[in-house]
Amino acid sequence: MNPDASAVAVRVASATVRDPELAAAELARQLQHEHLGCVLFFCSVEFDLEKLGPALQAAFPQTRIYGCTSAGEITEQGYGRGCISALGFDARFFAIDCALISELERFTLQDAQQVIDGLLSTCREARLAPVKGNTFAITMLDGLSSREELVLATLNAALGTIPQFGGSAGDDERLADTHVFFDGRFHSAAATVMLVNTPLDFRVFSTHHMQAQDEKLVVTLACPESRTVYELNAEPAAEVYARTVGVPLAELDRGVFALHPLGVRVGGNHFVRSIQRVNPDGSLTFYCAVETGIVMVAMNPGSLLESVRTQIEASERVVGKPLVTLACDCFLRRLEAELTGQLDAVSEFLTEHRVVGFNTYGEQFNGMHINQTFTGVVIGQPECSIE
Template identity: 35%
Template structure:
């Protein structure tokens, strides 16, 4: 087993494991060896885009023959041992203490909202077979969405509507900022232009969360020309978008890069709260492609990053207190947050927090939280250390 392959057994029965092995079959073999004889009912996996998905599927089936699987490509992973630029991250749920059902939503680029909502409601009924809903506080939903379909807003809205209050978190599949091919897995099948949805009911205390580290400035941009469906902004303040943005942040338009966009995020105000609308890339015609849909007429505010370590520490500390101690956090973190942390040389501080609070997950092309698709945010599900009281079971 590679020295880089590690496993952690959590009090709730979940096993988390990760490896930097370059080959998919070897990575799964090492993860299986690390997990040992633990009985796993559901695997959730995040993997490098250069893994061959079919080989990964074969290895998962061979080493975990009784487990359901769900997963996606990532733009990097993270674990209690720190960041993982490439490799495989695995979360293994036991049958005891967790009841999980899942489905695939196909062709999300042309989503049939009614059909999607019907599929989600059917899945929910499978999890809720016993009449009155008295276990709602111990249910949550996880979404994994193809990050290159530009369909997250529609998908998340349809799912959240049909979930009827079950809290949703998740992430958009990435591919190391190449924007060529993102892949999802579900029970041995490979999917693109799709989303995977898992509904979970557990005997343990849980809470979803989101954390960001920016505050608005006084600099505003009005989107005066855009292609909302393609997530492309052509003009800001009636000027070419890239040039207007670059002038506002004091950069040469020709030098704009993912690092620039991470350091100078844009945000939109919704219901009195600001949410990031991160830039994906500058296009040859001077337009800007975004990770989220941006409507014409929307006012974007230039945001100023705050201390990312302090903001993350505050949120994890709050969750730790609220749940009576954190056993595990499954997280979905925007890849731009990692770039920002690296540029400010504070990634080690984030890694220390993830070690202390048992945080595992992947770096995304977007994050889901309840009915919203977000950027430059850290979302996830926190699982407490102690089972719920027997009287509530």
């Protein structure tokens, strides 16, 4: 037995130096070993992306690299800004393959089935573990594409019982240009889907801490394509929202949106629909799907830290001591933590439980596109090493 094998099953790394070549070299220094099979990273758009792509390829010449841009990073030291967070997966424990979806608007079920079948073939060829019960999918989408719902629903149909989670790429809250990384370069208006097969125990999860209130708001006029609501209860949407949350219309901003999102009830549970902005005409644009006729409710925050603690600790009871937790955490949750003075406490908890990942413009869970959630996978440690 090799006593060091489990120690490198998943390595985590981060780099804060802004020079692309130096940052890539720093990640390689922390992640590189003879059994490295795949690198997954999340980076700030403050990097020169045209130079960062080739630098990463040069630093990991024999390794497949995937990733996306972020609205904040989660490193081994907790929340980060303007940096790169990365994970390196040992090929002896993980069979991983990834595909790029470049035509989001024309992505069909047949396309999805071909993509998933191809990824499954790679997993089966590795012979690490049976597909059933040992495989999960990670999706990353352009966070400004407004096509998450279509792509995720289609992929979910092809995945069947394989659990899926992921996040929408960000751009440090600039809301201008978001990217996924595949085949050596960054892509806009695109998505990636990774299939991960492993003999290790894991649990895919999603949680939020928002509590639904009683007042109902009916969407009486909306444009689904732009995710814009013009009227709530037959009145200008922004006016109704401001009145509902008790904030003057002129003071609506991302802080108010973070603390007072709206939600919809689906299958007995409430899911958050976060507001992106107030438009000059008094309409509201959302990060998630909206359409005329849906009923929304105001939602107020419970305990952000306790919701994370409850979900992570429940997962750890299932998989045992965690090897790593890969998390997609909405950037509005991080903003809430900053506004309410919880940022350091949450960051410390994430560090203690070996959580890495990124802040997103939307989270993805089993075919759904959702907002203001903490979503991911907890992976348990190997029970024994391998030769």
